[in-house]
Amino acid sequence: MTTASGELAQPLLEALEVFAGSGRVLVALDFDGVLAPLVDDPMSAAPLPGSVAALQRLAGTSDVALVSGRALADLRLLSRAPAAAVLVGGHGTQCSLDGEDGGQVLTEAEARLLARVTAQLEEIAAAHEGVAVEHKPMSAVLHTRRADRAVAAEATRRAVDGPGSDPGVHCLRGKEVVEIAVVPLGKGAGLLRLRDRLAAAGPAVGAVLYAGDDVTDEDAFAALGEADVTVKVGPGETAARFRVADPQGMATLLTALADLRDAAAAR
Numbered sequence: 001m002t003t004a005s006g007e008l009a010q011p012l013l014e015a016l017e018v019f020a021g022s023g024r025v026l027v028a029l030d031f032d033g034v035l036a037p038l039v040d041d042p043m044s045a046a047p048l049p050g051s052v053a054a055l056q057r058l059a060g061t062s063d064v065a066l067v068s069g070r071a072l073a074d075l076r077l078l079s080r081a082p083a084a085a086v087l088v089g090g091h092g093t094q095c096s097l098d099g100e101d102g103g104q105v106l107t108e109a110e111a112r113l114l115a116r117v118t119a120q121l122e123e124i125a126a127a128h129e130g131v132a133v134e135h136k137p138m139s140a141v142l143h144t145r146r147a148d149r150a151v152a153a154e155a156t157r158r159a160v161d162g163p164g165s166d167p168g169v170h171c172l173r174g175k176e177v178v179e180i181a182v183v184p185l186g187k188g189a190g191l192l193r194l195r196d197r198l199a200a201a202g203p204a205v206g207a208v209l210y211a212g213d214d215v216t217d218e219d220a221f222a223a224l225g226e227a228d229v230t231v232k233v234g235p236g237e238t239a240a241r242f243r244v245a246d247p248q249g250m251a252t253l254l255t256a257l258a259d260l261r262d263a264a265a266a267r
């Protein structure tokens with residue numbers, strides 16, 4: 001945990017020291033709630049300057065990736081990630097190594113299903129004040145953060161019990177969101193695919209650090225092993241081994257890690 005003064009807890013610091021000495025490493029991070037504090041308007045999310053600066057430094061010594069539920073195009077627009085960073089969007093389904101669209105193209109049947117699900121979510125949003133729909137290449141997302149709590153609960157219930165229960169869709173719950181996708185989504189698979197692709201093009205990746213704040217990140221935590229460092233940002237049950245309090249704690253962690261990697265490179 002980061003302490004009240006923003007320092008890193010000793011066990012986490014020790015794990016970062018071991019990680020920093022593990023040769024080639026992959027630093028993979030969730031975006032919303034980890035680099036960027038959560039805000040009402042998804043397109044106003046912005047990473048903390050401390051994290052942006054630390055990631056720029058880390059990109060000189062480490063492989064850096066963002067692994068986000070965001071559409072790849074939005075991640076490019078909002079993340080301020082280093083140019084060398086790999087961007088994985090759509091909860092693991094789109095990868096910047098695969099070109100502009102991230103390599104995911106829907107079949108005609110999937111596109112029809114997405115249009116139907118999107119229309120159903122738009123109908124729910126229109127009937128609930130403060131509720132809106134975000135459009136992504138493989139999914140549609142009902143956002144309830146701005147709604148009255150009872151209204152949010154009712155809109156969520158209608159989305160989950162309605163289009164979220166249709167055959168052929170994949171329904172994910174996140175922080176104030178219900179996401180309905182027409183292809184399977186999973187950050188764990190996307191993260192392992194990326195690690196293996198990097199290793200195929202160079203030395204093996206000695207360890208991965210992954211940090212996330214939402215239930216959708218549990219899949220990535222579970223996919224990693226003993227040599228890896230997993231960090232939950234904020235409260236809530238988790239399979240991650242370590243925790244920081246908030247995105248500011250993440251900026252502190254990334255700065256400490258950049259220092260440790262610089263020191264390891266200088267040895």
Ligand SMILES: O=P(O)(O)OC[C@H]1O[C@H](O[C@H]2O[C@H](CO)[C@@H](O)[C@H](O)[C@H]2O)[C@H](O)[C@@H](O)[C@@H]1O
Pocket residue numbers: 030031032033037038039040041042043045067068069070071134141143145174175176177179214216
């Ligand atoms: O995997 P992530 O990078 O954490 O993306 C997860 C979802 O993030 C966005 O929604 C969340 O952040 C919004 C902006 O702060 C907030 O308003 C919303 O309540 C959060 O759930 C994004 O809009 C989704 O598409 C992502 O799946």
